[in-house]
Amino acid sequence: MQRGSDRMSAHRDDEMKHELQGLLRSGHPTRTEEWHGPEPPAEDDPDVTHGPVTPGRGPTYLEALRLELARNLTRGSFPAGPRELTRTLRHGNAPDALVGEVDRLPDRARYGNVQELAVALTEVGPTGSGGA
Numbered sequence: 786m787q788r789g790s791d792r793m794s795a796h797r798d799d800e801m802k803h804e805l806q807g808l809l810r811s812g813h814p815t816r817t818e819e820w821h822g823p824e825p826p827a828e829d830d831p832d833v834t835h836g837p838v839t840p841g842r843g844p845t846y847l848e849a850l851r852l853e854l855a856r857n858l859t860r861g862s863f864p865a866g867p868r869e870l871t872r873t874l875r876h877g878n879a880p881d882a883l884v885g886e887v888d889r890l891p892d893r894a895r896y897g898n899v900q901e902l903a904v905a906l907t908e909v910g911p912t913g914s915g916g917a
Contacts (some may be wrong), residue, residue: 851903853883864897 857879862870867890874884886906896902 847903847907850906851899853880854899854903857883858899858902860898863899864895866895867892870896870902 857874857877858870862873865873867887871884871888874887886909887902890905890909894905896905
């Protein structure tokens with residue numbers, strides 16, 4: 786049943802489906818013009834080739850780890866222990882590597898903010914060994 790409030794007609798809908806058919810089937814852009822493609826990264830762009838920041842990667846990973854934790858946790862998440870933080874990270878769809886590292890922290894530990902959590906993660910390390 787047509788209500789007359791459609792932004793486009795049925796004919797235009799069919800045209801758009803036909804235009805997008807190649808993109809939908811292939812799973813990647815189908816344009817051949819170079820100017821339509823994304824711009825290549827510059828030399829001073831941040832390194833994002835390996836995905837989200839995870840513990841143990843990069844020369845300044847404490848800062849990068851703190852940034853990634855701050856993206857996924859809020860002030861309301863603290864103070865909390867590893868189990869509560871793991872639950873919050875999973876609920877927020879944080880990267881699995883980050884959730885796994887927080888989950889390896891000692892059960893009785895409590896963290897008051899992102900900085901304390903990031904320091905604890907760098908002390909424990911990616912394998913769960915070390916002291917914190």
